[in-house]
Amino acid sequence: MNSDGSDPRNVSNNGFQEYTPAWSPDGSRLYFATDLPSPESQGGIDLWYSDRNGTFWEEPINLGPTVNTTGDEVFPSFYLANVNKKLLHFVGILQNKDNELSAIFETVLAHMDLNARKVTEFSQTKLNHILEYKKNNALNQELPFEVKLKIRNL
Numbered sequence: 001m002n003s004d005g006s007d008p009r010n011v012s013n014n015g016f017q018e019y020t021p022a023w024s025p026d027g028s029r030l031y032f033a034t035d036l037p038s039p040e041s042q043g044g045i046d047l048w049y050s051d052r053n054g055t056f057w058e059e060p061i062n063l064g065p066t067v068n069t070t071g072d073e074v075f076p077s078f079y080l081a082n083v084n085k086k087l088l089h090f091v092g093i094l095q096n097k098d099n100e101l102s103a104i105f106e107t108v109l110a111h112m113d114l115n116a117r118k119v120t121e122f123s124q125t126k127l128n129h130i131l132e133y134k135k136n137n138a139l140n141q142e143l144p145f146e147v148k149l150k151i152r153n154l
Contacts, residue, residue: 019045025078025090025109028052033072038062043070047094067094067103079143080134085121086111087151088130091143106149 019033031049040062047067048060062068082089087108094103113120122130 017045022077024092025080025088025107030057032060034060036060040064042068045072063094063103079139080130080137081106081147082151083127083130083134084151084153085127086119089149089151091147093143101144104145106147108149108151 016034016036021030021032023030029049029051031047033045033047035045036048042062042065047063049063050057050060052058077093079091079093080088081091087110089108090106092105092107093101110119111122112118121127
């Protein structure tokens, strides 16, 4: 059962293999690996993404030759690198089947008060929950690259 009480449903029914789905931190993009044949395919299993557009998902987009090779890329993951009272800093890591780094990206998300249209602090309860999540999901190893974005502790 989904968190809203509805039954889960298959979001794919195309007859091709799909692997390792991973949501973007804000839930608006779904990354996945598939052997979907396409002119954009680099060969083997490629990493793709699809953006949520209201209540439906856009056509999948291949991440292209910067990330995909003629081999099989199947392991996207996200890591909560840092958090403060207003911001979340995520690092995205894409690895190939041999756990070799294929691509990275970083993003900072702000907690927004949409009515006031400004960045605001998380409630203490929410901040405690996020900090607990970060502690429980910490990486067990050093990242093989330097994290470029920094957020200050507030």
